[in-house]
Amino acid sequence: MMGAPVALLQVRGLTAQFNRGDAASQVVKGISFDIGAGESVGFVGESGCGKSVTARALMRLAPEGSSLAWGGTVLFKGQDLLQVNERVMQDIRGRRIAMVFQDPMSSLNPVLTVGAQIEDVVRRHTGASASRARKRAVELLDLVGIRDAARRADDYPHQFSGGMRQRVLIAIAVSCQPDLLIADEPTTALDVTVQAQILRLLMRLRRELGMALMLITHDFGVIAGMVDRVHVMLDGRIVETGSVDALFANPQQAYTQALLAAVPRLDVAGKLA
Amino acid sequence: MTERQRLGGGNAMMSIGLLMLASLVAITLFGTLIAPYNPSETSADSLAGPTAAHWLGTDSIGRDLLSRLIVGGRTTLLITFVAVTLAVCCGLVLGLFCGYVGGLADQVVMRILDVVFAFPVFLLAIAVVAALGPSVPNLILTIAIVYTPRLARVVRGPVLSVKRWDHVEAARSVGVSEFNIATRHVLPLIVSPVLVETSLTLAQTIFTITALSFLGLGPPPPDPNWGAMLSEARQFMELAPLTVIGPAAAIVFATLTFIVLANGLRERLDVASR
Secondary structure (H helix, E strand, O other), rough: OOOOOOEEEEEEEEEEEEEEEEEEEEEEEEEEEEEEEOEEEEEEOOOOOOOOHHHHHOOOOOOOOOOEEEEEEEEOOOEEEEEEEEHHHHHHHHHEEEOOOOOOOOOOOOOOHHHHHHHHHHHHHHHHOOOHHHHHHHHHHOOOOOOHHHHHHHOOOHOOOOOHHHHHHHHHHOOOOOOEEEEOOOOOOOOOOHHHHHHHHHHHHHHHOOEEEEEOOOHHHHHHOOOOOOEEEOOOEEEEEEEEHHHOOOOOHHHHHHHHHOOOOOOOOOOOO | HEEEEEEHHHHHHHHHHHHHHHHHHHHHHHHHOOOOOOOOOOOOOOOOOOOOOOOEEEEOOOOOOHHHHHHHHHHHHHHHHHHHHHHHHHHHHHHHHHHHHHHHHHHHHHHHHHHHHHHHHHHHHHHHHHHHOOOOHHHHHHHHHHHHHHHHHHHHHHHHOOOOHHHHHHHOOOOOOOHHHHHHHHHHHHHHHHOOOOOOOOHHHHHHHHHHHOOOOOOOOOOHHHHHHHHHHHHHOOOOHHHHHHHHHHHHHHHHHHHOOOOOHHHHHHHHOO
């Protein structure tokens, strides 16, 4: 437990299982963690370790067409998100908790201008007028570093590069100044140079807007320098928790050691393969 | 791609189709104004060949054939447009609902539509018209019932796939309601196949309506329509071939319009989606 200030988010014994006919497979096997207001927490693990499903549990987003059942409690500002009704959840999504997805190429609606997509969310949550929402959309595009934002707001997603689209998605996610931003592998689909820019942008926005950040990745390189605390996940469980420095310097678990060893390092002699 | 390019940069097929459509629409809107005679007005010369006064000649009781073709076209096309609009609206609502909501509701609605779909179009149309009686509203209702299942299927298929796309989840993750996701983030992406199917349905509807009218199940006389004209003229085919060729050519032209348009649309929208 964190001590004096009550955590923004308290997850206790979270489970998640997919039900397919008679067969059920549990992908998250009872994990507990806290995220304090303004804190940034990383989740690291290989594909299929349950980190994305954990993130989706916080927003109660089940993949379309699956029967995902959650258990445990997800206390967000004292409210159990797994118990509230869908209406309440819709108000929380985007307003209190927002998410940036892995693939910026497909996460924007191809037939709406990016401006319209930001305006929709702003109007949905703040009830702003069309002209105010428009102003806010341009501000947000500017905030995430899109040049000539007023003009670009009228462009369609296909007129943006991958990195730019991820910026737009980030703009949408932070449009209502959420308390918690979940970034699910936000840089996996991007070039290395663009990755660094997006990570810097996320850091800057977290600072400026005072958001908590939950950063999910399979890449220790992404985590380093970004987060206060790291949870290492394996097979639906958290196997190790610690500060980035502590984990890098002295990994306790064999799995964490193996993960760290899997990152190619430039400062170590020797060739790959 | 700018808005202008997307709307204007058509192909030849599309241009021809639109031109043909424009002439059909003009006939529908202004039919009674441009017809040279009252289509029900009889004259002394029956079954006359083309003359300066009657460009296409007259029918068995001396009515001007050109006027009857134009005004008859108006009736046929009006029924077609209204009926298909109705079928498209019903198909969109049902298809979007079934595809998006899924589950038991989807199964129930689609099985009911399957039953309607399983009947041969003409049998069903004849049954409905026979039960309700031949009138313009009944004919419209019949056509709408007959073609709704097809459109619902054409809508449902792509909805099933589009609702799994990432941008739908992204929209959900910022609190967009399910209704708005369905109408704003799914529906606009499935417009292309629906447009093509609509055009093909228009072609088939014209054919169905004229066939029903030919069988005496169309709008009641004396208002002219292509199907009824064909059936009346059949007996005098040798004496006045134009009385048969006229409506037949009109039917072919109208049907062809929508087939050409459908092909043009398909080509155009395929390019646009690339």
